[in-house]
Amino acid sequence: xxxxxxxxxxxxxxxxxxxxxxxxxxxxxxxxxxxxxxxxxxxxxxxxxxxxxxxxxxxxxxxxxxxxxxxxxxxxxxxxxxxxxxxxxxxxxxxxxxxxxxxxxxxxxxxxxxxxxxxxxxxxxxxxxxxxxxxxxxxxxxxxxxxxxxxxxxxxxxxxxxxxxxxxxxxxxxxxxxxxxxxxxxxxxxxxxxxxxxxxxxxxxxxxxxxxxxxxxxxxxxxxxxxxxxxxxxxxxxxxxxxxxxxxxxxxxxxxxxxxxxxxxxxxxxxxxxxxxxxxxxxxxxxxxxxxx
Amino acid sequence: xxxxxxxxxxxxxxxxxxxxxxxxxxxxxxxxxxxxxxxxxxxxxxxxxxxxxxxxxxxxxxxxxxxxxxxxxxxxxxxxxxxxxxxxxxxxxxxxxxxxxxxxxxxxxxxxxxxxxxxxxxxxxxxxxxxxxxxxxxxxxxxxxxxxxxxxxxxxxxxxxxxxxxxxxxxxxxxxxxxxxxxxxxxxxxxxxxxxxxxxxxxxxxxxxxxxxxxxxxxxxxxxxxxxxxxxxxxxxxxxxxxxxxxxxxxxxxxxxxxxxxxxxxxxxxxxxxxxxxxxxxxxxxxxxxxxxxxxxxxxxxxxxxxxxxxxxxxxxxxxxxxxxxxxxxxxxxxxxxxxxxxxxxxxxxxxxxxxxxxxxxxxxxxxxxxxxxxxxxxxxxxxxxxxxxxxxxxxxxxxxxxxxxxxxxxxxxxxxxxxxxxxxxxxxxxxxxxxxxxxxxxxxxxxxxxxxxxxxxxxxxxxxxxxxxxxxxxxxxxxxxxxxxxxxxx
Numbered sequence: 125x126x127x128x129x130x131x132x133x134x135x136x137x138x139x140x141x142x143x144x145x146x147x148x149x150x151x152x153x154x155x156x157x158x159x160x161x162x163x164x165x166x167x168x169x170x171x172x173x174x175x176x177x178x179x180x181x182x183x184x185x186x187x188x189x190x191x192x193x194x195x196x197x198x199x200x201x202x203x204x205x206x207x208x209x210x211x212x213x214x215x216x217x218x219x220x221x222x223x224x225x226x227x228x229x230x231x232x233x234x235x236x237x238x239x240x241x242x243x244x245x246x247x248x249x250x251x252x253x254x255x256x257x258x259x260x261x262x263x264x265x266x267x268x269x270x271x272x273x274x275x276x277x278x279x280x281x282x283x284x285x286x287x288x289x290x291x292x293x294x295x296x297x298x299x300x301x302x303x304x305x306x307x308x309x310x311x312x313x314x315x316x317x318x319x320x321x322x323x324x325x326x327x328x329x330x331x332x333x334x335x336x337x338x339x340x341x342x343x344x345x346x347x348x349x350x351x352x353x354x355x356x357x358x359x360x361x362x363x364x365x366x367x368x369x370x371x372x373x374x375x376x377x378x379x380x381x382x383x384x385x386x387x388x389x390x391x392x393x394x395x396x397x398x399x400x401x402x403x404x405x406x407x408x409x410x411x412x413x414x415x416x417x
Numbered sequence: 418x419x420x421x422x423x424x425x426x427x428x429x430x431x432x433x434x435x436x437x438x439x440x441x442x443x444x445x446x447x448x449x450x451x452x453x454x455x456x457x458x459x460x461x462x463x464x465x466x467x468x469x470x471x472x473x474x475x476x477x478x479x480x481x482x483x484x485x486x487x488x489x490x491x492x493x494x495x496x497x498x499x500x501x502x503x504x505x506x507x508x509x510x511x512x513x514x515x516x517x518x519x520x521x522x523x524x525x526x527x528x529x530x531x532x533x534x535x536x537x538x539x540x541x542x543x544x545x546x547x548x549x550x551x552x553x554x555x556x557x558x559x560x561x562x563x564x565x566x567x568x569x570x571x572x573x574x575x576x577x578x579x580x581x582x583x584x585x586x587x588x589x590x591x592x593x594x595x596x597x598x599x600x601x602x603x604x605x606x607x608x609x610x611x612x613x614x615x616x617x618x619x620x621x622x623x624x625x626x627x628x629x630x631x632x633x634x635x636x637x638x639x640x641x642x643x644x645x646x647x648x649x650x651x652x653x654x655x656x657x658x659x660x661x662x663x664x665x666x667x668x669x670x671x672x673x674x675x676x677x678x679x680x681x682x683x684x685x686x687x688x689x690x691x692x693x694x695x696x697x698x699x700x701x702x703x704x705x706x707x708x709x710x711x712x713x714x715x716x717x718x719x720x721x722x723x724x725x726x727x728x729x730x731x732x733x734x735x736x737x738x739x740x741x742x743x744x745x746x747x748x749x750x751x752x753x754x755x756x757x758x759x760x761x762x763x764x765x766x767x768x769x770x771x772x773x774x775x776x777x778x779x780x781x782x783x784x785x786x787x788x789x790x791x792x793x794x795x796x797x798x799x800x801x802x803x804x805x806x807x808x809x810x811x812x813x814x815x816x817x818x819x820x821x822x823x824x825x826x827x828x829x830x831x832x833x834x835x836x837x838x839x840x841x842x843x844x845x846x847x848x849x850x851x852x853x854x855x856x857x858x859x860x861x862x863x864x865x866x867x868x869x870x871x872x873x874x875x876x877x878x879x880x881x882x883x884x885x886x887x888x889x890x891x892x893x894x895x896x897x898x899x900x901x902x903x904x905x906x907x908x
Binding site for chain 1: 620
């Protein structure tokens, strides 16, 4: 079987071409997922680019992205497949005049024609290259997780009336989780695990430079450093990468060349969303003394 | 890949392959630490290393982590084990035993000495030269230089003796004591202030953060270097055993070091979030209430009097009132803090939470938690502002409980669950066990949480035994895992 990537560096370079900057660890895991044909479970704080990773990988591999957004109460009919009940009914009614036997109809109405594919089945049956994104998998109940197990480990879906559908080609699967609950062992065991944390200061600066047009190197550097300092504090919700980018864009729009204490204090509400966090960060950054002293 | 492939993978090589042996030992050690690495994950790891060259150490590490470690809380433990097992096996991957002796390190240092602007004369850098090198490394923030400085520092100051059975902490302490990193930091800050005269405080603060992070990096490097040398001296297995550290959920509240405290604080937030989510779910998806006879009979009429469709009452989940009475004297303070934190973080699961802290006096601290959404801050205020000393600041359960009974005893009602937190080390004061008994009679439940191991109970001045008969339950709660289990039960 052909692979999507030749080596780890190919992954990294490909991703950086679509402005997704990552370290070798992340690239290595994506590469392994391709080689071992295993799904990747991506965890990490909100706004660090978990969903974006799947999108970017789809982009560089020229694959179609199929997305299953998870929510509480997600069921088989929404995730896997559903019988087109109305069409089946119509079919039965049309057949009534023709007086076809029961056996004929019953085999007839449970055929491909009456099957509505949902994201998971669609990913399996597609003939073009696919990246399947199962977003926020921690939102479904533990029992519903079991729906995913068959497709994740064997890339097949069993439909009682039709038999087992095996994947035409193995899709690259990403699952993301915000870690609001512990996922089941069974699910974790089937996946490669990747934790995306906040990027290092240098990486964040590169991200800012890549994503925010017209920003000066100097300002990007300052933005990254301020954000790093803020993340060191014990906050309810540390700023995410997307919030960093919002802040950088705002600064550019305001025509700021150099961030000082006043500007930081005025615009910090873009980075932090809780009043207690804003107060604390404001207080902390006003002092010269570091955290350790 | 199908499951059949996974179950019977072609192993990379016959047993005896050094990499495979090493990996086996590595995984055994991970399990010993408490990371649950299953058989399939083990096989995945073996499969993974076929695709990732070990020379690319970072990627190799992440590849192993991706297959073996499925919980971020275990990452640190994994990293330590990884370093022990693969630290000496850098770019030139060789596994013959001869390579593991100290000459290898001497050679490595030779190169660094050259980097450190010094000819071959003499054995090591003088303290002044080392201090200068350190200063420059931190100034520039060059990772390579910081590593070199760390190596030199360990060489110069740790005074490591082959075969001596001490853990790395001792050497780390010796090295750090000699380096005076605080002084270096001050110097860096002074220079920053002078050379860039027009910078404001904000810029200085950012600079300081930068330097502090570099110093932290240096400390990490020093630790790694000491570990590397210890492994070379005493062998991988022995070192892995010595360095084995508990996972955050298993850290003992009473004996946590400063770093462990920090990791506990980090662990508690996701834990409360998960706990809250779980409890909400439990409520929502819990079984429906008891059979509603009237409604069932009413509905049976449409089936000709056959109760086909049983009807149930709406469940009215009981939300308990909580009163936390916590001993906050020295040794058990950390435990009280974490419990308060946890209880308040899920306070929406209770109809009311009141909290009291004591040492030998008792004070209500509920107001600290009200109207603030920053629990950590409130807990901090409890530590600094609560008035808990009556005579001498040594635990006196008898007196503290007496105050509680006199002032707040009337607030304890049949819907109240009372939690008493403490080790019941009473300094030989009067126990006043009757108060606990009386409280239990008024309250719905009364639980005692003791952060000491069960085997220590009733030794010395511990008088858990005096109170235990009057409680609905006495629990040993020494770590986050046990605390979580208890709170889960409670709500």
